[in-house]
Amino acid sequence: MARLAGRVALVTGAAQGIGASYALALAKEGAAVCISDIRVPEETREAIAATGGHVIAVAADVTSPGSVSDMVAETVSRFGRADILINNAGLFGNLALKPFDQISSSEWDAVMSVNVRGSFECAKAVVPQMRAQGYGKIVNIASGTVFKGSPMLLHYVTSKAAVVGFTRALARELGPDGIRVNCIAPGLVMSDNVKVNPAWAADVVANNVATRALKREAQPEDLLGTLIYLSAADSDFLTGQTIVVDGGSVMH
Ligand SMILES: NC(=O)c1ccc[n+]([C@@H]2O[C@H](COP(=O)([O-])OP(=O)(O)OC[C@H]3O[C@@H](n4cnc5c(N)ncnc54)[C@H](O)[C@@H]3O)[C@@H](O)[C@H]2O)c1
Numbered sequence: 001m002a003r004l005a006g007r008v009a010l011v012t013g014a015a016q017g018i019g020a021s022y023a024l025a026l027a028k029e030g031a032a033v034c035i036s037d038i039r040v041p042e043e044t045r046e047a048i049a050a051t052g053g054h055v056i057a058v059a060a061d062v063t064s065p066g067s068v069s070d071m072v073a074e075t076v077s078r079f080g081r082a083d084i085l086i087n088n089a090g091l092f093g094n095l096a097l098k099p100f101d102q103i104s105s106s107e108w109d110a111v112m113s114v115n116v117r118g119s120f121e122c123a124k125a126v127v128p129q130m131r132a133q134g135y136g137k138i139v140n141i142a143s144g145t146v147f148k149g150s151p152m153l154l155h156y157v158t159s160k161a162a163v164v165g166f167t168r169a170l171a172r173e174l175g176p177d178g179i180r181v182n183c184i185a186p187g188l189v190m191s192d193n194v195k196v197n198p199a200w201a202a203d204v205v206a207n208n209v210a211t212r213a214l215k216r217e218a219q220p221e222d223l224l225g226t227l228i229y230l231s232a233a234d235s236d237f238l239t240g241q242t243i244v245v246d247g248g249s250v251m252h
Pocket of ligand 1: 012061062088089090092093094118141143144185186187190191192
């Protein structure tokens with residue numbers, strides 16, 4: 001039986017890349033999904049609808065409180081609940097690697113705003129519905145770079161470190177309401193934008209892979225088992241945790 005039958009999930013940043021894979025996997029497990037991105041994620045909507053999944057697609061900027069509260073309202077109006085929030089939207093795939101003193105203040109603010117405040121805004125918008133249900137699962141997306149202290153992406157690594165702290169503190173605030181808050185920290189994944197970003201040249205990717213116990217590149221599909229586990233009842237006694245999914249580069 002599908003592990004998410006009867007559940008309703010929201011996935012941000014689902015137009016392409018890892019977010020689109022997450023949305024397809026949640027639908028395959030039986031969840032009705034609201035997928036969102038800066039623009040309406042029409043291609044992902046069509047892909048889910050083609051498999052017979054229940055889906056709505058909306059435009060939602062995670063940095064806009066009004067936009068994300070509309071996203072939640074539309075989800076509840078269409079599907080009647082909101083059980084799972086996947087805080088996937090982020091600035092990553094298009095970022096250039098650069099020394100920290102070449103990062104402008106505006107680029108720093110943009111990364112913090114989407115990667116940190118975006119997750120905050122979405123959690124704030126969805127929690128009233130989860131509280132009313134007495135149940136919810138929030139899955140945040142950090143990065144293995146936090147635990148490695150990876151150089152040349154200081155704004156990004158700092159923002160994802162914040163997501164780990166956000167996960168822990170929010171889990172304590174929401175535990176009494178039956179809402180679980182956990183986090184996935186992926187290693188480098190060959191998502192659509194990573195594949196075309198000159199920052200991730202073959203030798204850079206090969207050096208990254210060499211640090212892993214499992215010596216191969218990661219695809220979005222490598223994250224899906226952990227995503228479904230954190231979204232399903234299987235993990236209902238787990239909260240505040242960050243699971244690193246990187247082929248055994250970071251061990252903690
Ligand atoms: N690919 C990797 O190696 C890797 C590793 C660790 C963590 N991650 C994280 O996983 C997530 C997805 O990774 P990806 O490689 O697919 O990234 P990506 O940059 O290709 O995609 C991110 C998506 O977020 C959307 N987005 C950006 N700003 C937004 C906003 N303000 N509101 C709504 N949507 C917005 C983009 O349009 C895009 O579709 C990101 O949070 C990323 O930081 C990726």
